[in-house]
Amino acid sequence: MPRHLLTGDELTREELLALIERALELKADPLASRALAGKHVALIFQKPSTRTRLSFETGIVELGGHPLILRPDEMQLSRGEAVRDTALVLSRHVHAIGIRTGADALVRELAEHASVPVVNMLTVGHHPCQALADLLTLRETFGRLEGLTLAYVGDGNNVARSLAVLGGRAGVEVRIASPAGYQLEPVAGALLTDDPYAAVAGAHAVYTDVWVSMGDEETAEARRRDLAAYRVDDALLDRAAPDAIALHDLPAHPGEEITPAVLYGTRQRIWEQAENRRHAQKALLEFLLR
Numbered sequence: 001m002p003r004h005l006l007t008g009d010e011l012t013r014e015e016l017l018a019l020i021e022r023a024l025e026l027k028a029d030p031l032a033s034r035a036l037a038g039k040h041v042a043l044i045f046q047k048p049s050t051r052t053r054l055s056f057e058t059g060i061v062e063l064g065g066h067p068l069i070l071r072p073d074e075m076q077l078s079r080g081e082a083v084r085d086t087a088l089v090l091s092r093h094v095h096a097i098g099i100r101t102g103a104d105a106l107v108r109e110l111a112e113h114a115s116v117p118v119v120n121m122l123t124v125g126h127h128p129c130q131a132l133a134d135l136l137t138l139r140e141t142f143g144r145l146e147g148l149t150l151a152y153v154g155d156g157n158n159v160a161r162s163l164a165v166l167g168g169r170a171g172v173e174v175r176i177a178s179p180a181g182y183q184l185e186p187v188a189g190a191l192l193t194d195d196p197y198a199a200v201a202g203a204h205a206v207y208t209d210v211w212v213s214m215g216d217e218e219t220a221e222a223r224r225r226d227l228a229a230y231r232v233d234d235a236l237l238d239r240a241a242p243d244a245i246a247l248h249d250l251p252a253h254p255g256e257e258i259t260p261a262v263l264y265g266t267r268q269r270i271w272e273q274a275e276n277r278r279h280a281q282k283a284l285l286e287f288l289l290r
Contacts, residue, residue, distance in 0.1 A: 004111045004118045005284060006104075008128040008166040015287070016135075016169055020145070023136045023283035027276070035286040036065025039095040043121070044070045046077075046101040047214060051250060052121050052129070055277035056098055063282055068094065087113035096289060102215075117288040119281075124158060124215075130249050131162035132280035135170050137273045138205060141245055146171035150247075151203035151240070153177045153196040153230045154257055155223070156184030159209045159249050164190035175199040179226055196230050203240045207247040208232045208257045224256060233259040237267055245269045 002010035011019070026032060041060050045053065053069070060067040072078040077086055087110050090097055097114055099107055100121035111118040120126055139145050150167055152160045156178040167174040168189030175191040176184055177199035183192060193199050200206050211227045212220045232246055246258070246268040254260040262268060 002288070004120075005128055005288065006107055006111055006118070006120045007126045008131060008162055008169070011166075011169070013169050013171075016166065017145070019132065019283050019287055020135050020139050020170070020280070022286065023132070023276070023279045024140065026282050026286075027136075027140075027279040030062050030279075030282075033282070033286055034064040035289060036060055036063035036095070039065045039289065040068055040093065041065055041096045041098065041285070042068045042070055042090050042094040044075070044077075044097065044099040044101070045121075046072050046099070047122065049100055049122075051274055051277055052100055055275075055281055056121065059278040059282040060285065062278075063285060065095075065285075083109045084113040086110070091115040096285060119284065119288070122158070125161065126165075127158045127162045127249070128166060129277065129281055129284070130159055131166040132284060133273060133276040134163060134207070134247060134249070135166060135172070136276045136280045137245075137247065137269050138172065140272070140276070141269055142204060147173075148205070149173040149175065149203045149241075150205045150207060151175045151177065151196075151199040152207040152209075153199060153232060153236070154208045154227055155182050155211060155213070156192075157209060157213065159207075160184050161187065163207065175203065177230065179230070182226065196236060197239050200236055200239045203244060205245050205247050206232055206237055206240050207249075209249055210251065210253055211257050212253070227257070231257060231259065232262055234261055234265075234267075237262060247273055250274055 057067045096117045098119040098121045104123045104125040164174045164187035177196040211223045248270045
């Protein structure tokens with residue numbers, strides 16, 4: 001059993017599928033588990049968040065635990081304290097650590113020195129907790145994961161990478177369409193293309209993310225220009241399977257990467273997807289702390 005969730009590679013196929021099934025059970029009965037009763041979880045937010053904070057904090061409380069929210073100005077990390085020292089101290093006070101930050105290396109170093117589980121709540125390279133919620137949404141919508149096809153269109157970023165890693169492990173065919181300069185590196189099992197229509201053809205889910213993420217503000221106009229052909233609209237969604245759903249990890253910029261008609265329409269499961277962060281993360285914490 002893995003000690004941490006840093007990229008998603010730590011989970012076997014069997015563990016991943018069992019985790020998704022457990023998340024379904026916890027969604028049906030949110031107070032069924034008291035796995036964190038008497039336990040504390042430190043949640044470090046070096047990057048701001050809406051869904052990550054809400055879903056982790058409320059989920060920990062539902063599991064009977066106590067979330068400790070730590071911001072940069074409240075920690076000595078921001079004043080130069082070593083990551084190793086932070087890991088050693090936190091491990092003496094809490095039962096698990098979640099961190100939302102920039103560098104993957106920082107999370108790996110934290111996990112190397114912590115004696116409690118560490119969960120990557122987001123880094124520039126990976127977003128595994130989001131991918132768990134996405135798989136839960138697919139399982140909930142279609143009743144299965146094996147044999148489904150998910151098409152991601154837009155920037156080949158951390159969300160796309162985690163979908164490729166965890167989706168492929170769960171038996172989902174993942175196709176990623178991005179223009180030159182925005183493409184993901186090859187990921188085992190994922191199909192990479194620059195053609196959004198080819199990626200979406202017959203897919204069960206069409207997924208997108210913002211074109212201008214945190215830290216991309218200086219290149220915002222160039223990114224909007226380069227990614228304009230990758231907008232998720234009804235015309236693109238029509239190329240997918242008849243019962244296809246649109247997904248987005250949020251926050252959204254309506255009119256850029258996704259049209260308002262799709263974002264707020266009947267063909268999406270985006271708001272269920274946002275709620276499913278809580279249920280998937282509860283299953284994950286229960287799994288890591290058992």
